[in-house]
Amino acid sequence: MKNSAIDAIMHPESLAVVGASTTPGKIGYTVLENLVKQGYTGKIYPINPSADEILGLKCYHSILEVPGTVDAAVMTIPAKLVPQAVEECGKKGVKGLIIITSGFSEVGKRELEEQIVDIAHQYNMRILGPNIVGVLSNSDKMNASFAPYLPLPGKATLVSQSGALLIAIDASTYTRGVGFDKLISIGNMSDLDFADMIAWLNDDPNTSCVTLYVEGFKNGRRFMDVCRASSKPIIALKSGVSAHGAAAAASHTGSLAGAAKVYGAAFEQAGVVQASDLDNLFDRTLALSLQPPMKGDNLLIITNGGGVGVLATDAAERYDLPLKFAPAEVQAELKKHMPEFGSAKNPVDLTGMAGNEWYHDAIKFAYAHNWVDGLVVLYCETAVTDPLEIAKSIKSALDESGTKGKPVTVSFVGGERSEKAMSWLVDHGIPAYGAPDTAVNAMAALREFARMKEMVNESVAACGEEGRAEALKVIEHARAEGRDSLTEIEAKQVFSAYGLPVTRTKLATSEDEAVAIAREIGFPVVMKIVSPDILHKSDAGGVKVNIKDEAAVREAYRAILTNARNYKSDANIHGIAIQEMAPWGTEVILGSVNDQTFGPTMMFGLGGIFVEVLKDVTFRVAPVATSQALRMLAEIRGAPILAGIRGEEPRDRKVLAETICAYSNMILDLADEIAESDANPVLVYAEGKGVKVVDARIILKPRP
Secondary structure, three states: OOOOHHHHHHHHOOEEEOOOOOOOOOOHHHHHHHHHOOOOOOEEEEEEEOOOOOOOEEEEEOOHHHOOOOOHHHEEEOHHHHHHHHHHHHOOOEEEEOOOOOOOOOOOOHHHHHHHHHHHHHHHEEEOOOOOOOOEEEEOOOEEEOOOOOOOOOOEEEEOOOOHHHHHHHHHHHHOOOOOEEEEOOOOOOOOOOOHHHHHHHHOOOOOOOEEEEEOOHHHHHHHHHHHOOOOEEEEEEEOOOOOOOOOOOOHHHHOOOOHHHHHHHHHHHHHEEOOOHHHHHHHHHHHHHHHHHHOOOEEEEOHHHHHHHHHHHHHHHOOOOOOOOOHHHHHHHHHHOOOOOOOOOOOOOOOOOOOHHHHHHHHHHHHHHOOEEEEEEOOOOOOOOOOHHHHHHHHHHHHOOOOOOOOEEEEOOHHHHHHHHHHHHHHHOOEOHHHHHOOOOOHHHHHHHHHHHHHOOOOOOOOOOHHHHHHHHHHHHHHHHOOOHHHHHHHHHHHHHHOOOOEEEEOOHHHHHHHHHHHHOOOOEEEEEOOOOOOOOOHHEEEEEEEHHHHHHHHHHHHHHHHHHHHOOOOOEEEEEEOOOOOOOEEEEEEEEEOOEEEEEEEOOOOOOHHHHEEEEEEOOOHHHHHHHHHHHHHOOHHHHHOOOOOOEEOOOHHHHHHHHHHHHHHHHHOOOEEEEEEEEEEEEEOOOOOOOOOOOOEEOOE
8 A cells, every 4th residue: 555556656667448449439448558559668458348459459258368467557438337347357466556547536436436445455456546547657668548649758747637628738838838748647546646746756857846736635644644745846826715615604713714725725835836727737847947046036037128127126025035145255346248238236227238248247147146046038039139149148148157045037928039038938947938927927837835834844843731621621511511602701812821911701691790700800891792693692682882981881781782682683692701801902813724635724904893895914834833834824805904003012023923823723722622812803902012812712523
């Protein structure tokens, strides 16, 4: 069950095609034809009970009749025949199965799919598929698929959940000039999944970058763990992230936790670079497969045209690589390679007079300089220069610089001559693009990869108290009453058990008791309805603030009860919470969902009643290190508010980050209990003065 089975699938020395057909146009014929005509050098065994020869190869009526060993089998037979074929492959000693056949879980036949996996595992076999196109490998000259041909050779490997898209990408590799060593279709992922393939590809000498087309995962956390452990860049395009069809949620966090945000957070925490669309997937794959990561923030742009330089400058800011002026000594040296009216600041404009020599000398110096972390070279085609000669000057300058380990991307803007020059550059390991912003975006991918690799191994220190036993008592009490949510007071008890700083709150079940509690806590106080049937208290008129005396307590008590009964006449009202009125602070929200793919997931954003309107939130999969939490604070559009603007003191971001860490540990520890939760608002005070959780909500997971 170890990698030997995947080795057999990816590097088989012998392949059986179970369901090989004598009829051109059928998949069983196409797979066999592809193996024969596209150069596979291993042994090929067609299996067909009613044929003796196909395409000049001896045909066997059963795999059990094949002499010697068979490493892997490709299946193209009808779904109902697959279990028996899997059994026979197991008896033959086959290690890996490539099941192209469809008609399993994708059409509701999950039991049939589980059956073939069970049989395979009994014989220590692994399954790729079912419902796949197959496997294509340039390094093995193996097209074990019904895709038309092997892709343009390259250093990347694509793993795709969509078979149709894989076939389209296969053809596109030639028109786009982006090569792949392997294209792997994984279909239903009944057995082998993304994580298995990434782990295997991390040791594949023919793969320098792993490219993913993702529709979903079965085990998101395992995917994250494998990606963190990978030494190679991984880039993913995730489909199915629109809001259409999102389920209604009881908490603010649940309503805001779209697939795009949660997957985006998971990819970042796992060190996976994201692509925005299919074009971007190709562009970023090219850079990540050919160039090293960009390990610092200093990007230098060298160009012969001011217009493309400005476009690249705009793109650098857009893609989080804002340009800085080059140091004086760098500018002084670069001035030697341009006319007097050129600019050495950054972008470095060599002007339209730049020829091979100026390009060569400027690049050779800049690439070797310690200040430069990444280099983007732009060229606008002119009548006085030959694009191919410019390309060769770029390559020779990089080679002669004596420097390695820094990334370079290039953009040539021009006609057919420029296209040929860019193809030459790609053939020589330098990613080249037809637009300056694309070259900058590719460099941004190399910087993102380096940044994320620095972050993925951050440890999560213990934050807050270990309060599981105390929290479970509260939860069990609610479950015993048949409730699937906690009251605010109960939720605060759970929060407090994990060290979250909640406001002091007590439950009153009568006016007199409310007055007594208010006296004990001290005026002013806040009063809120406590009902498992009223989760959004403000909507029900169930909140009164700044209550300053006993008469106001009695008046508020009666008004809240009346409003609650008008809002929901059959609501189960436990009483009214009397709470200390915390001083004013900046309102933020903390929250969680128990995502079906990644499990406990943490949210942070600006809080209060407008959170669902502004949607200024960010997510992380729990647990969240304090250092990660600090980055969350910086990601929202409202970050300047926390930093202090217009004379306001900076907010206590350190304690807020520690609170996020503690919250994330709580939801991870109680993952089997908590479905969704909010702390909203959380008041954040000036630096050094901490935070206070004012309101709390916990929705429980239903028990089976």
